[in-house]
Amino acid sequence: MQLLLAILFGVLLTAATWLLLARSLPRMILGLLLLGNAANLAIFAGGRVLGTAPPLVAPGAQALAAGAANPLPQALVLTAIVISLGLMAFALVLAWATHEATGELDAEALRDSEPPGLPATDPVAAAAAEPASAMAAVASRRAA
Amino acid sequence: MASRTDWLLILPILVPMLACALSAALWGRVRAQRAVTFVAAAALLVAAGLLVARVMERGVVASQMGDWPAPFGITLVADLLAAAMVAITAIMYAATAVYAQAEDSAQREAEGWHPLLAALVMGVCGAFLAGDLFNLYVWFEVMLIASFGLLVMGGGREQLDAAVKYVMLNLVATTVFLIAVGLLHGLTGTLNMADLARKLPGVENEGAVGAVAFLLLAAFGAKAAVFPLFFWLPAAYHTAAAPVAAIFAALLTKVGVYAMIRVFGLVFAGSTEWMPWIVGGVAAATMVTGVLGAAAHWDIRRILSFHIISQIGYMLVGLALATPLALAGAVIYILHHIVVKANLFLVAGAIRRAGGSYSLAHLGGLWKRDPWLGILFAIPALSLAGLPPLSGFWGKFVVVQSGFEAGAFWLSAVALAVGILTLYSMLKIWLEAFWKAAPADAPPALALTGTTRALMLAPVAALGLVTLTIGLWTEPFAAFAMAAGEQLASRDAYIAAVLGGTR
Numbered sequence: 122m123q124l125l126l127a128i129l130f131g132v133l134l135t136a137a138t139w140l141l142l143a144r145s146l147p148r149m150i151l152g153l154l155l156l157g158n159a160a161n162l163a164i165f166a167g168g169r170v171l172g173t174a175p176p177l178v179a180p181g182a183q184a185l186a187a188g189a190a191n192p193l194p195q196a197l198v199l200t201a202i203v204i205s206l207g208l209m210a211f212a213l214v215l216a217w218a219t220h221e222a223t224g225e226l227d228a229e230a231l232r233d234s235e236p237p238g239l240p241a242t243d244p245v246a247a248a249a250a251e252p253a254s255a256m257a258a259v260a261s262r263r264a265a
Numbered sequence: 266m267a268s269r270t271d272w273l274l275i276l277p278i279l280v281p282m283l284a285c286a287l288s289a290a291l292w293g294r295v296r297a298q299r300a301v302t303f304v305a306a307a308a309l310l311v312a313a314g315l316l317v318a319r320v321m322e323r324g325v326v327a328s329q330m331g332d333w334p335a336p337f338g339i340t341l342v343a344d345l346l347a348a349a350m351v352a353i354t355a356i357m358y359a360a361t362a363v364y365a366q367a368e369d370s371a372q373r374e375a376e377g378w379h380p381l382l383a384a385l386v387m388g389v390c391g392a393f394l395a396g397d398l399f400n401l402y403v404w405f406e407v408m409l410i411a412s413f414g415l416l417v418m419g420g421g422r423e424q425l426d427a428a429v430k431y432v433m434l435n436l437v438a439t440t441v442f443l444i445a446v447g448l449l450h451g452l453t454g455t456l457n458m459a460d461l462a463r464k465l466p467g468v469e470n471e472g473a474v475g476a477v478a479f480l481l482l483a484a485f486g487a488k489a490a491v492f493p494l495f496f497w498l499p500a501a502y503h504t505a506a507a508p509v510a511a512i513f514a515a516l517l518t519k520v521g522v523y524a525m526i527r528v529f530g531l532v533f534a535g536s537t538e539w540m541p542w543i544v545g546g547v548a549a550a551t552m553v554t555g556v557l558g559a560a561a562h563w564d565i566r567r568i569l570s571f572h573i574i575s576q577i578g579y580m581l582v583g584l585a586l587a588t589p590l591a592l593a594g595a596v597i598y599i600l601h602h603i604v605v606k607a608n609l610f611l612v613a614g615a616i617r618r619a620g621g622s623y624s625l626a627h628l629g630g631l632w633k634r635d636p637w638l639g640i641l642f643a644i645p646a647l648s649l650a651g652l653p654p655l656s657g658f659w660g661k662f663v664v665v666q667s668g669f670e671a672g673a674f675w676l677s678a679v680a681l682a683v684g685i686l687t688l689y690s691m692l693k694i695w696l697e698a699f700w701k702a703a704p705a706d707a708p709p710a711l712a713l714t715g716t717t718r719a720l721m722l723a724p725v726a727a728l729g730l731v732t733l734t735i736g737l738w739t740e741p742f743a744a745f746a747m748a749a750g751e752q753l754a755s756r757d758a759y760i761a762a763v764l765g766g767t768r
Contacts, residue, residue, distance in 0.1 A: 141433075141437065146429065149433055153433070153436050153437065153440070156437065156440045157440055157443075159440075159444065160440050160443040160444045160447060161447075163443075163444045163447035163448055163451075164443070164446065164447035164450065165447075166447075166451065167447045167448055167449075167450045167451025167452075168450060168451065169451070193450075194447075194450070197399055197446075197447075197450075200399075200403065201443055204403070204406045205440075207410060208406070208409075208410060208436060211410065211413055211432070212432055212433075212436065215413075215417065215425065215428055215429060215432060216429070218417075218420070218425055219425040219426065219428075219429055222420075222421075222422050222425050223422055223425070223426070228429070228430075231426045231429060231430075232426070233422045233423040233425075233426040233427075234423050234424075234426040234427040234430070234500050234501065234503070234504050235499070235500050239562065239567075240558075240561035240562050241561075241563065243563070244563040244624070244625045244626035244697060245626045247562065247563035247564065247624065247625075247626065248563065248564075248622075248624040248625075248626035248627060251564065251624065252422070252423060
């Protein structure tokens, strides 16, 4: 079981790396999802797969009986799953909003925050290279 | 029963948590939200001040949540460094909360500024006080999700693009952190940092310990924006509004540096000898690439963003050398830099207001029009470059001095050279924005007058005063930093406070 989990961890990590290196945003998000699951498996396997009995101390006993599962990794993984659900939801909405605003899902084509003309050797060229959207935002604020 | 120490340790998390919940519940009722934020910032200032006083009086304090004994339960710990970081976070919370009221506040508040800011502060304070690695991870995520929300406020194309890069790279970094946590738990069976520091030297599988240390270095390095993992920072910070950029610049990267000091100064200090060499190399490369990046840009916010990266290198020098003096230098540098860098972003917002642009090509003649703004810019700018008698001078002085004493001459030489280049960047802003005549095609500016002026410049002046105080009245701050450095270098007090059940 331990070996199987280790192999699965490796497979997930490989797939996640492959997807994260892609330029398309949906693939990158899938990569993040797999990476998060790989992390959860690492925690689970790190806690050792001891048994399947519920980790409840019997009345009168001082410690868990043999064959009980390790409860700590389960608590950690549960927390991590909840957190990654929230972050994935945010990442998906962000990708959708970016697509709505720019029509792009290719990371290479997203150059609004770091325009191709920068860095420039003189201030005027640098100002000209800034995207129009940034300038427009300043102008609209002034108008309002 | 909860003692006074327990309360002092939980309050820096509880106060912003309540502020976040309350201001979220008061959605749409802007006046009430503002009141919540201001009361919370004041309460956090008081709580942090009491915590610092308690740590100075008693040494490292720890509290076991729910009375589960360490290393089984959740432990909150504060040493001098952590307490000082909480205090400086409280100052930043107050300063940005005031500044944010000056401009565009209605739009920001409609998008959830108050709850998000409180959540960010909660995450940062939690990370400083966490006594185990998994809680550190959870607080990182709290901080991260709040910063995502703050970054996309306004929702322009530029910001969405910046957020995509920021979100992707930071999520990969935290997931790598989580993988390292899982592996470390597998190796030692514990995640409590004091317990790990005790158990790790006894782990036989040295290769696995090294691999975990490297994973953590990569994860925290990406958070702290060190070379070569800094690319998310210059892609993102310049797109945010001035108060958002200021609180990011002040706190987010410094949480990464703090985590590195905690983990490599405490947990791995006894088990990985090669780590200081890597950290030293990374520190030098970070200082140089950051300052060169800043030299190549002509937009105030882009210049300042690259300088964050460069300054992170100075803090890592302290961690690489790891002598008590070097760690004291890192402590004084972190505290100085948080104040100065946040202040520079706030001044940049005021310059944009008075001059109509962030771009140096469009600015000019500000000294003639508004000399007070020039003075308020000069204080943090010269402090960043490390000119005496400002706070940055003492930070650089201690870091460079410790490098010479430890025999790392090359690190000290790099630090000094980078200081000169920093001065070049600050002079560039000064000459272009303040000194040269206003260009003919200067954009029409909004006046920096009345309430807006007071709300913008009051926090700037207050932070400038902090810089001047640290610079001119250095004695108590230096003594504090030296004590913190001793505490970090010896490790015993921390381990005893957590595991010895000291209250």
